[in-house]
Amino acid sequence: MTSLEILLEALKVYEIEVIAIEGNRVKLQNNYEVEVEKNKLYKLIDDGYIVAPFSDLNDLCRFILR
Secondary structure, eight states: OOHHHHHHHHHHHTTOOEEEEETTEEEEGGGEEEEEOTTSOEEEEETTEEEEEESOHHHHHHHHHO
């Protein structure tokens, strides 16, 4: 599985709505976006600003849901 596929599966498990997929970016509910990096790093973006990089998808998903 690619990093993008792994991210999409995690979002599905946590029931986080995916609005759109554009290249290596996934648009989510609440104006969040996740940029998938090559080294299994996921950058959470809120309204165009980088919130934090995540290497653990569980942490990322819990952050989005809080």
